[in-house]
Amino acid sequence: MSRSGASGSAIGMAFSVPGADASSRTLIDIAEIAFQPATLTAIAGPSGSGKSTLLYLLAGLLAPERGMVVWDGRNIAGEGEGARDRWRRDHAGFIFQNFHLLEELSPLDNVLAPAWFANFSARPWRARASALLDRFGVPREAKRTTFLSRGEQQRVAIARALLFDPRIVFADEPTASLDAAAGEGVIGALAEMAGAGKTVIVVTHDPQLLARAARIIRLDHGRLADREQASAA
Template sequence: MIAVQTRGLVKTHGQGQSRVRAVDEVDLEVPEGQSLAVMGPSGCGKSTLLHLLGGLERPTEGEVWVDGRRIDTLSERALARLRRRSVGFVFQAFHLVEELSAAENVELPALLAGRSPRQARRRAAGLLERVGLAERARHLPSELSGGQRQRVAVARALVNDPRVVLADEPTGNLDSAATNDILRIFEDLRGSGQTLVIVTHDERVAATADRLITMRDGMFVGDTVMTGTGGRWLGGLGGLIGLEG
């Protein structure tokens, strides 16, 4: 089954001579259970593509399908329901609610999706244990390190068992030790059959994926199966496409 699909996807910004195609006629299919990394230089359209896949932005042209359903024609209310139930987001800036504890941040999407408080607490506790933060569950985000906050954000993204997890530069604000923690979690997701799309500049993150797509000027310029190639191939890619850290 295809978990994520686009057809003739276009997203433009600006008007007249300043008009820019951030995403330019992109066709994409991501099978269920695949881990896909998207790399390319800054400004090439990676994050815009991810936002389109998750319904955070609407395309100028083309179609977006998630879990067998076309989403670019949905109302805002229907998109919100889809994001609560079928899509989990992990962002570089974490986007945790500062007034809520780690556990409450993870519980919140479950409550919004209709789970009982007891179910939400149980699910959040299990996920925080999974990401190694059971003992920090009652701490506020301000009391957590960057790596810990990102692990809370990953747990929050998984709380409603989404079919697709979208991660936008998830290690961009993290040091090497925290990045390794996130890599282990992504490896776990990959092993459990979760569909994962990761936008990243980090070759270590991309090396955990099954497949690598490279972008330039809003278009795909490479699409490679990663199994058996690992970081050696990626190391050569960095210089080829001008990746920026």
């Protein structure tokens, strides 16, 4: 039985970095934004609009200067780095544009990697890791992930993100490094996760992925664009 997604919101959230002079440059300034379970939400916008920064703030990788990031009633923005790490491990999965696998390890060991963060033995997770690889059609017998195609590597990364059956899946440009066919497979997997009830938040430029998103959040200079668009997912 898969865990359902989480409801989340960012309220009065701002984040800035030091500018060239004494002033700071605001990257994110959002009054309120909400996320629902069983929804594939895409974050879109031109380069430099703050898409990835917003994703990192929502995932607790960055702490906002002000405002809240609330997931199921828990404001992770007010917690320390260690607590946010634990929250991410227990509740979130992360998928990257360039997969970021441990190339020297097998696909199975890559999927099992998060298990070592809190357990000495990954044995209890082997069956689930194997099942995830089978589900995404990745050959388990490969000795190293470098022997896999790029599409297969991204599917290993997706399996890794799903090891602990997370309630929320964050993905940063997951199809940008893939050809159309491989990208389609990844989009299908993300849609499947949302269909299974998970909260899926994806930063993307990919029109195919945007077309499959139930909801699109457009950013412009760190702020929400005039209106959100909902596609017919």
